[in-house]
Amino acid sequence: MKAHETADESMKNKEKVALNPDQIHIKNLTIDDCGMKDGAFATLMDALVRQGKLTSITYINNEFSQQSVDALSKILGNSAATGSQDQQFQHLECLKLGNLKSGNQNCPGRLIYELMVAVDDHCLKNPLKRLKLQELELGYGTPDFGFDPEYGYGSVHCISKQFEWNPGLLELDISHSKLLPGQLSSLMAALARQYTDAAGNSPSKMMM
């Protein structure tokens, strides 16, 4: 095959786009079952963090390890550059993670815990509105954290803190996640504390 034919074939696989913001800036990102590796996801996040437009990430059925945690933490803590003329900076509002792997294993609970620490650390400045952690190891307790009688274990503790620190959280989905005995009740207790009224009525009493 001649060189120019190869180049023509290559161009068929590429698309020229106009310099339009809606074809360059990415607000909503969905990566579902792409065979995406940890390093590749981190590379993509490192590019998108510089746009400062990303409001929604859906990352399901892919690899998720330390580089992904670090990159997502950077996105969660992203802010408009000091002195920036960009008035259109937007922070992440929706994070949906599900069925993630590290190599051939399920994503370790430690990584989800590290991510949740970042979610908590940045929630005052960049609060999430929607958080989905599906089919993940949420029952992880850190060795130095241990069990907190009020909030439970590591990741559950962080989720409980969201109820307290992030009143703008509209949706939490932790379906099919592996919680240890007592963790769900710990979460419900934290939720009830948040919505107990001044007279001390919990949601169950208020509904009666």
Next chain:
Amino acid sequence: MYALQQEHCLVMPAFAKIQDYELNLSNQFVNAETIAALSEYILDQTALLNEKVSK
């Protein structure tokens, strides 16, 4: 490296359709090389767009 086209438009990898501020890669196999190319495209285009806006 992508070559500059007319009006400073770059070429986008065919697998990545960014429309209405959305990129959906669902069920498309992507390896490290293609993501590196996409990331480079995003960075280059963003820089060009910012340059255009600031003028």
